[in-house]
Amino acid sequence: MDRTAADYQKDLLWQAALETFYRVAYTESLMTSALQIWRPVDGILKGTVTVATIASVMVGWMAWGTPAGKVAWLLIAGSAAFLALLHVILKISDRVADLSHNSQYFKSLRLNMERFIYEMEANPDFPLEQFKITFEQYREWLLVGSQMLKDDFVLTRRHRQKVQEKLNQQMGDMIV
DSSP: OOOOHHHHHHHHHHHHHHHHHHHHHHHHHHHHHHHHHHHHHHHHHHHHHHHHHHHHHHHHHHHTTSHHHHHHHHHHHHHHHHHHHHHHHTTHHHHHHHHHHHHHHHHHHHHHHHHHHHHHHHOTTOOHHHHHHHHHHHHHHHHHHHHHOOOOTTOOHHHHHHHHHHHHHHHGGGOO
16 A cells, blocks of 8 residues: 555654653643742741741740750741741742743643544544644643743652653553
8 A cells, every 4th residue: 555645744743742641741740840849848837837836936935045045036036037037038939829820821731732633543544634624723832831831850860760760661562
């Protein structure tokens, strides 16, 4: 059977769609994994600062007249101040918000790509030009999403490899 130029272009679209899907899924997985690290850190630091601030006030009020009370107050207040500064310097709340937004963005794009690939699979005679236009739109969304990403020191090479290995296991036969 002779392959037409349209068949060849469909094969190229398939390959590009699967590669793009993988890229999107990988980025979503990275954002989600970083969020799973930062969200508990954010909560723990906020909770610890709150408790330490309240304890500092109580210790200061009850034990200020004793030398041990002053030292206890200094340790508690100093710890609360240090943790609060650490939280601000690392911009943890901003990181959590950005990662959450990016994770949702890439999840939405991944789901759209899944639907797109399913439509190509369900209808092998899909209209090439229409699908190319849709695919280009998804590629544009990937570009926009990629420009929103920020570096994060928790995403080490080793962490990225673990995320990729897990994704490869999940995707199985889809990997190109």
